[in-house]
Amino acid sequence: MCKIFLLLCISKYLTDVVWSNPIEESSNASLFDVTGYPLTGDIPLLNRKIFRGTRVNVREHPYVVSIRRNGGHYVTGTLITKNLVLTVAHPIEDVPIQELRVVTGESYSDRGTSLLSVIIILIHQDFDPFTLVADICILRFFEDIIYRSSVKSISLVMPQMTLSGTAFVTGWGRCDFTGNELCLPRTSQYYPDEKIDPMLRSVPLTINSQNHYCEGYKLHGTDIGKGMLCAGGAREENSAYPCLAVPGAPLVLGAKLVGILSWGFGCGFQHDLPLIYTSTQYYTSWITHNIVMFRTLSNNDFTQLFQATKSCVLLDWLSRTRISMPLSHDHSNVYKELQLMKFDEKLVMLQGRPYDIRDYIYETEFHNKKILLYEEVKKTLEEKLSKAEIIKNASKLLLLHKVMPFLSNKSLLGVTYEDNDNSDDD
Incomplete structure (x- = not known):
């Protein structure tokens, strides 16, 4: 009888361990009440358990990729083309693009010899972070991967x-x-x-x-x-x-x-x-439309954007690892217009909200300028104006809003500029 009673006690203890009340877990305590259910009306976030x-080996699921943030695994993604990854939007929305990388062909999330640089984040236009409606986004990385047994896209x-x-x-x-x-x-x-x-x-x-x-x-x-x-x-x-x-x-x-x-x-x-x-x-339809639009752009079209993203990452690393910062010096013509790039004419045709490195530098000042620029481009495209008229109208719009240079060592390192309309670029 003692042995039977002991086994029953052990069984009860193990059951309690396996199904512990989530209120005891600090990371989820705010999402669940004492009954073990989410609070009424709340969207229960995934606990990553x-x-x-x-x-399994990644060769059994070669479409699975690891999306890294500052080197560590952050969220799981799915490879849908040689340079596009599909994932959910809610973990990605507020993350600076320069912190994101993609690793393919690895069974372990802490391994990988090649970090692919994310240059475009496309979030669905109807995404709502409170209801998680349209919780979907596409990441476009610069390097085209080569398919092999451990790396393949999925239909x-x-x-x-x-x-x-x-x-x-x-x-x-x-x-x-x-x-x-x-x-x-x-x-x-x-x-x-x-x-x-x-x-x-x-x-x-x-x-x-x-x-x-x-x-x-x-x-x-x-x-x-x-x-x-x-x-x-x-x-x-x-x-x-x-x-x-x-x-x-x-x-x-x-x-x-x-x-x-x-x-x-x-x-x-x-x-x-x-x-x-x-x-x-x-x-x-949303996914396929954007895949077609991305295919109209080659890596050559994104070279400047890629170089700008890598430069931002390098400057951030230098600013955090230098023992002493260089002395500030005056610059001339530190303000210049946000130029309409060739790839912008295609990005405005995407369905969704595209983000690139310009949206995350200068404390989002370029982000606001880019929104105005894209609205003007969309408007002119709807009116079927010529390319010259599009650029002309966009330039007029940007002249109304003083902007900072696309990339600058000083501004990326947090140096404040004074307004000077007669100075030269770095």
Whole structure:
């Protein structure tokens, strides 16, 4: 009897360890109440947990990429062309572009010999950070990759296709300490309270048209809007149900991209619900339109933008590593117009909000100028004016707003300029 009682106590203890109340976790305490459900009306953010995920090699999922921020893994992405990555918008929206890189062909999120430079961030025009509607964005990196066994793009699922069957969701997340799975925990400056598992993991799930567990979100005042796909199982159905709650992780059915993981209540809590993906079926036209527009631009068109981005990264590194800063000296003609570049004429045709290095320097002053410039270009294109008229009208608009040079060692290092209209550039 004593042995039986001891086994029951141990079993009860292990159950409590596996399904600990999320209120005890500092990183998620503000999102959940004592019942284990998200607060009424809240959008439950993903906790980056992986429970009972299978360790896989990137050659099994060669479309999965690691999006790095300042060298460390930040979010999972999906390779859709030789220079475009699809991911969710909410972790990317406020991140300076010079901090982002892309690593392909690696099974471990802390490895990689080649960091691809992100030069364009394209966020969906309807993205709402509060409701996570249209939670989708595209990253354009400068270098064209070469396809190989560990690096391949993936096609989108057909818009009319009925989704049914076993799918896989894959990515990098937190260590699962509930079983005997091997984990090599890493820390992250962006998630200091979490132990990140650098090994790529995958979880199977069943997609079907009738998933009544998805109704659990509506019961708690959280609607599943258009463009959102609810898929997976619930903890109520199976207490040992595997799950993966990693932002941006691709959901693949029949070797086609079905969605990217956006938000949801799970995994590893007492009342897990199926997770919510941004549906690539719903946004097929948005994705394909922008792919076509990006293909009209070559690397030669983006060379200046690439050089400016790399220069900004280098200057930032020098400013943080120098023992003593150089003495300031006067510059002349420190203000000059924001010029309409060749690639700008194509970027304004994209659907969404494009960001590049100009949006993140000079304390967003160029960002505001660029918005005005793009609005003028769009207006003139709608009026079917000639290229010369477009440039002329844009120049008139910019003359009304004094701007700073596109790149300057001084301004990037935080040196303040005085207004001087008769001086020379660096």
